[in-house]
Amino acid sequence: MLEMICRILIVLLAIVGVAELVRDFFSWLLRPDFKGDAALLLKMDGDTRDTEYILRCVQERFHWFGGRGRRWIVCIPGENFTEDQKKSIQLFSSCHPAVKLCESGDLVGFFEKEFANKERM
Numbered sequence: 001m002l003e004m005i006c007r008i009l010i011v012l013l014a015i016v017g018v019a020e021l022v023r024d025f026f027s028w029l030l031r032p033d034f035k036g037d038a039a040l041l042l043k044m045d046g047d048t049r050d051t052e053y054i055l056r057c058v059q060e061r062f063h064w065f066g067g068r069g070r071r072w073i074v075c076i077p078g079e080n081f082t083e084d085q086k087k088s089i090q091l092f093s094s095c096h097p098a099v100k101l102c103e104s105g106d107l108v109g110f111f112e113k114e115f116a117n118k119e120r121m
Contacts, residue, residue, distance in 0.1 A: 037069045045078030
């Protein structure tokens with residue numbers, strides 16, 4: 001009886017493994033070919049403990065998105081932004097240069113510097 005349960009369990013795990021391989025293959029196959037620059041604006045508010053989790057999730061989504069362009073995650077302080085969140089973002093951005101902390105008044109300058117048309121006369 002125990003042997004039969006073990007065999008059923010192994011078959012179920014094999015089915016789940018094959019399904020995961022098929023899912024990974026199709027997600028790789030259908031990944032968009034992004035060729036431009038992109039920036040994601042995150043208004044950071046709320047609990048300090050969620051800051052790093054949110055940044056890691058967004059960075060993983062950008063990685064999944066693929067592509068060959070430059071990408072930034074721009075963090076904008078919200079109404080309840082704390083000094084601890086600022087330190088957490090600065091610490092995270094020291095290891096991940098695509099993450100920037102930008103005050104809402106500095107956004108225009110950031111986008112002009114990073115996305116300016118260099119070929120314009």
